[in-house]
Amino acid sequence: MGINNVAVIGAGTMGSGIAQVAATAGCSVLLYDAYPQALERAAMQLKNTFSKLVEKGKYSNAEAQSILNRITFVNALNTLKNVELVIEAIVENLEVKRKLFAELETIVTPHCILASNTSSLSMASIAASVKTSGRVVGIHFFNPAPLMALVEVIPAVQTRTDVLELAVSTIQSWKKTVAVAKDTPGFIVNRVARPFYSEALRIYEEGIADFSTIDHAMKSLGGFKMGPFELMDFIGNDVNYAVTESVFSAFYFDPRYKPAFTQKRLTEAGFLGRKSGRGYYNYAEGAQKTDPSTDEALLNSIFNRILIMLINEAADACHLGVASAHDIDQAMQKGVNYPKGLLAWADERGIAQCVNEIDKLYEEYHEDRYRCSVLLRKLARNNQRFFS
Ligand code: NAI
Numbered sequence: 091m092g093i094n095n096v097a098v099i100g101a102g103t104m105g106s107g108i109a110q111v112a113a114t115a116g117c118s119v120l121l122y123d124a125y126p127q128a129l130e131r132a133a134m135q136l137k138n139t140f141s142k143l144v145e146k147g148k149y150s151n152a153e154a155q156s157i158l159n160r161i162t163f164v165n166a167l168n169t170l171k172n173v174e175l176v177i178e179a180i181v182e183n184l185e186v187k188r189k190l191f192a193e194l195e196t197i198v199t200p201h202c203i204l205a206s207n208t209s210s211l212s213m214a215s216i217a218a219s220v221k222t223s224g225r226v227v228g229i230h231f232f233n234p235a236p237l238m239a240l241v242e243v244i245p246a247v248q249t250r251t252d253v254l255e256l257a258v259s260t261i262q263s264w265k266k267t268v269a270v271a272k273d274t275p276g277f278i279v280n281r282v283a284r285p286f287y288s289e290a291l292r293i294y295e296e297g298i299a300d301f302s303t304i305d306h307a308m309k310s311l312g313g314f315k316m317g318p319f320e321l322m323d324f325i326g327n328d329v330n331y332a333v334t335e336s337v338f339s340a341f342y343f344d345p346r347y348k349p350a351f352t353q354k355r356l357t358e359a360g361f362l363g364r365k366s367g368r369g370y371y372n373y374a375e376g377a378q379k380t381d382p383s384t385d386e387a388l389l390n391s392i393f394n395r396i397l398i399m400l401i402n403e404a405a406d407a408c409h410l411g412v413a414s415a416h417d418i419d420q421a422m423q424k425g426v427n428y429p430k431g432l433l434a435w436a437d438e439r440g441i442a443q444c445v446n447e448i449d450k451l452y453e454e455y456h457e458d459r460y461r462c463s464v465l466l467r468k469l470a471r472n473n474q475r476f477f478s
Contacts, residue, residue, distance in 0.1 A: 092259070092263055093175045099170075103233060104231060105132070106135060107234050107236050110157075110235070119161045120162050121161055121162070176198065178206045184212075187206060187219075189219075195222065203225050203253055203256060204226045205229040213226065228242070229244075243258050244277055278418055279426055282418060287321075287330060292350065293395065295351070299388060300382075300383075302380050305319050314429060322369065326363050345458045346461075397435070398448050401432050401433070405466045418431070441474070448460060
């Protein structure tokens with residue numbers, strides 16, 4: 091018995107994408123937004139998206155039309171009273187979300203699952219805004235939702251097991267890969283990916299290499315599709331900095347997640363990246379990128395340092411039960427397109443070698459940021475791996 095009637099609240103970037111995914115999977119979708127302009131914009135964008143998909147031969151005209159027909163744009167919350175699943179994708183503000191959930195509870199049936207697409211807020215706090223908190227769960231899509239394969243499903247401490255199971259099977263039936271994550275800051279991807287940015291920024295701030303050299307090292311030696319600075323420019327420095335700051339404070343200011351002044355200053359200056367025409371790089375027409383260094387030893391040391399910090403973070407997330415080793419590896423490959431799972435990468439490099447590399451950084455800096463995950467140390471001591 092699957093879910094057929096879904097509502098998505100918030101018709102912005104994520105909400106319209108999620109509506110598209112659900113409708114494509116055959117669900118009837120009510121897409122609600124508090125602002126009529128947002129609904130008009132979403133309707134227009136979805137129509138354009140499907141015209142392009144028809145042009146590309148992905149769907150026939152009739153198929154595209156029937157998917158679009160399954161999405162109804164609504165501007166009154168009480169139209170949601172018969173849906174089986176609500177996915178909220180409104181502004182990332184705890185109080186606004188809690189108010190919405192409390193109101194939703196008075197509208198929908200007792201069986202309806204209430205989900206949030208939050209990327210950084212506590213699911214326990216959101217669930218606590220309703221009396222029947224057992225039906226609340228995090229369902230976190232990645233941007234753009236129709237293209238990214240991964241969805242993190244996050245049970246709050248209050249979430250009932252049957253609700254978690256139904257959320258997982260529903261999202262899988264929408265042809266997405268599910269990784270179940272503990273309700274901890276950044277869940278899997280937004281936590282484990284932090285060193286990709288922060289260690290790159292640190293290497294730059296120490297004057298070891300420039301942006302293009304660091305990007306080049308990660309692409310040419312690691313097979314990452316974009317380097318850290320290219321990716322931050324693509325995401326937007328404002329958005330990326332806000333996530334880093336929120337993860338840092340949510341972890342009680344653990345120095346491992348410390349934001350970088352370089353990124354803060356760029357954000358303050360309005361150098362947000364591609365969207366503002368300038369970030370770490372200049373996107374003005376005719377602007378030239380500096381050539382990366384070709385010093386092999388330098389490129390290797392940059393790549394090894396960033397990779398080991400990523401592996402250490404993934405190992406610690408595994409150690410602390412944020413998700414299974416399998417789900418962590420899958421999440422990084424399908425949520426942010428990493429070329430390999432980080433824990434499989436650790437196995438490949440050798441766990442003892444990983445411990446050695448991170449300990450060397452610690453010996454050099456004596457900063458808590460470079461502390462080795464206990465799990466890596468234990469595996470190395472017992473001559474074990476993450477995957478057999
Ligand atoms: P957005 O700003 O594009 O869209 C938010 C929409 O919600 C707007 O259309 C706005 O009119 C509507 N809205 C705001 N308050 C409302 C309310 N009280 N009731 C009904 N509608 C309301 O935002 P975006 O980027 O789509 O993000 C939505 C959620 O998804 C946030 O929680 C965000 O953290 C999360 N998220 C965002 C990702 C991204 O890359 N943009 C990735 C994954 C999650």
